[in-house]
């Protein structure tokens with residue numbers, strides 16, 4: 001994709017944006033799964049905001065109850081493996097925002113039939129690690145998105161942990177959010193975040209998730225504009 005930067009307005013026209021959102025579901029058997037809690041709201045709002053600024057936007061989402069934002073290319077997935085494959089398939093992208101709450105583990109061999117409940121007989125689940133989608137996009141040697149943005153949900157030492165996460169994952173920016181229960185972020189409509197890059201840390205006030213998304217999209221537009229003037 002050839003980037004095109006129009007005029008003086010902060011626009012994302014000519015930019016391809018990739019967004020992951022929602023949880024992943026990792027099957028135990030045909031009816032049971034392992035998942036993280038995630039409404040998908042923040043990721044969907046980001047896809048919508050990027051699209052509103054003119055980015056060709058691909059939203060790769062695990063199962064949620066939300067309707068796909070208008071104008072966005074929507075790819076529905078279930079598992080972390082499917083999400084990673086869908087991300088790779090939608091490259092090249094200029095920017096990737098990984099907002100999905102990917103399950104860290106999956107069951108090594110999911111059962112083909114529903115596991116029967118037998119009193120006193122507990123199934124042993126052998127878990128194996130899932131791929132880290134944010135990290136694998138960040139460390140690509142070919143077709144690495146020019147800007148990779150991750151999220152860090154923390155309950156304590158938010159800035160410190162988020163900075164460490166940025167370095168560990170190899171991404172450019174981290175949106176750190178305080179998800180300690182008192183904040184009501186999980187499943188709620190508001191978010192209190194810090195935007196962390198190598199150069200700076202910004203603390204944003206408590207905002208609607210849609211407003212966090214708009215600001216992030218504006219930051220991304222300003223970044224690409226700055227990088228090309």
Ligand code: C5P
Nearest residue numbers: 098099100102131132133134150151152
């Ligand atoms: O390591 P942790 O899950 O706290 O990192 C959160 C960030 O990493 C989020 O941006 C999330 O979307 C991303 N992630 C991922 N694939 C995983 C685990 C996390 O893309 N398997």
